[in-house]
Amino acid sequence: DTEVTQTPKHLVMGMTNKKSLKCEQHMGHRAMYWYKQKAKKPPELMFVYSYEKLSINESVPSRFSPECPNSSLLNLHLHALQPEDSALYLCASSQRRVLTTSGGALNTGELFFGEGSRLTVL
């Protein structure tokens, strides 16, 4: 199974709603990512989880709240969003090799992406 599954594929929400995006992988990957992509722009990194701990937050507004309940699941909780938050939200995962003797971790490099959740905020 080399898939990253994202649900829902499409989501329309009002500015006062609370909703969540879900991402799942069963490849045993220990790094999971959220990216945001606006039309005709490259994906922009939002968050990275490594071994179920938040390791990177790219100064994302608090109305986006990530959660990694276990090594296979990644959620993105959405609350009080703005119309400009409408975008394609991509989840990805990658393998992290075991820690080296010096304490570092090595990426294998390849990220597997899901098909994305297209969010429209009204």
Add this chain to the structure above:
Amino acid sequence: DAKTTQPTSMDCAEGRAANLPCNHSTISGNEYVYWYRQIHSQGPQYIIHGLKNNETNEMASLIITEDRKSSTLILPHATLRDTAVYYCIVRFNFGNEKLTFGTGTRLTIIP
């Protein structure tokens, strides 16, 4: 991570080899060159990566110049399904979880 420069768009005839260039003149010795592509309305897809030597897999070949300041992704026999945005990314692998996308090259395969 080093910055990359790619042409905004390219066309290639179906069945011909598509050669996509990438400049990364500030690359450091332990940074890898990665290529991903994104077909319309899909998530990005990993293609290939390399450090110094040329690499080949079932999808493509990666040619890295000896000084490592540029590289070329080669799709040997382009098909219409290869129409996509191709991203060249330079990345330091050790302890670095980020993968940062540049603007990429929009490749259109012409029938």
